[in-house]
Amino acid sequence: MIATPGLRTHVASIGEGDPVVLLHGFPMHWWQWRFIAPIIAAEGYRVICPDLRGSGWTEADDPRFGPESQLDDVVAVLDALGIGTARFLCHDMGAISGMQLAYGSPERVRAIVQVAVPPGFLEFSPRVMPAFAHMPALLMHRAGRSLGYLFGSRYAAKPMTDETVEAYLRVHERPEIERAVTALYRGMVIPVSRRLMGGVYKRMRLRPPMLCVFGSEDGPFAEPTVRRICRNHGQHADRFELAFVDHGAHFLTDDQPREVARLALDWFARTT
Template identity: 85%
Template structure:
């Protein structure tokens, strides 16, 4: 299935509108992945959060592409418009999918910008195949080597409801003031949740959290990644209004970064919360471009 830069009726439900993107379905073993791309040049891969999809990058991707990059925005398994032969999830399912898509597109190494759930796959790739990650910017998620603190527990409070999610239950609450510093327009929320009109995406919510997010969270709490070395340059970015990840807390849990990472930095953005890519997309673009340039 292919679509032109204008959204095609072939996609069901229709893709949200975003000018300038090319839409393709990339075939890999057991999975057909919808990929939106824009621009030409060195590759930058954008990995979206939950419950979002490629459209999270609708303003960010064109701005990065305008600086001479080929920006690739895949829908991750369980979100957006992919088609999977097997509905089950494992701790590295999305990591394997991302790697397969990179291979199918002929991308040996790329720069990465990842948010929320997408940061899991980006981080895993940076540890498992560091030669494929030229630089990585991780938004709203601490690094794998973080020191666990009880102050982080509120960041996991949404998980029980998603583990027990029943198809048809609304996910609109995830876009409320607890996670977004600025009220999202109804049409924006509708754009994000449109893919949940697909029954297979609605059914995937609980499976995604049970099979991938919870096991990876246990790895983080158990210090698995603290016993590994992070080789690619990583920048972690947080919104100043992202409660569990207050600057003092984040700096404390990352204070031993030199022991675990070759190059690591933190950045904090005023006027943003967890959904920083919607709250302050301009700052996300600026920080990402600066980090990518500095890691060239």
């Protein structure tokens, strides 16, 4: 547990060497990286997997969320650990904080890999609207309603076992985590989504090298669509690439963890 003002962040860590920070998605926590973190650590990295605010075993004094709440938390953890700069691998919700850090404090990001999330400079297209279909239910989430539907075939190419889903969702037995669902979406996800659609990040320059990885079965982000919405990356980013993984969907870290790890390690090696 790492204590910073108003927050006690639970962090899982493995390995020694240059730091790699893994930022999990929703409704997950550090355990999302159970297959990937050891692979990266085995290549000589110190892998750090924090539970973001409102997730896992992290505890916050203030239950509210703002657009930069988790970003500020990540920076606080880096500072507490004495980490000036790191590499990042981020999925889903975690990619919001990773992207914000890459734009706002590029000197702290040596390289970044985003999984299942397009870059901030995307050219918005109606074709990606289905990616937001889950938001109304989460904005209206009520305590006791299972989030198991998020792990269905629409988002995972390989069926997750009941034990895996239960391991992700067990933490929602904690009232503060259950209450954080709507606070997270209303306070952070929706405002940042509006910034994306409004072109806020298109007016900024992305300095750190970024790789965006998508599963071939992630419907809203099919390869033709992704290549189209990222076609002008040279105007917005210093270095940017795309990668696509067969037999994977939105929860690509569970569908194809070894391939995600391989792509991340390759990107880190090529951007040293």
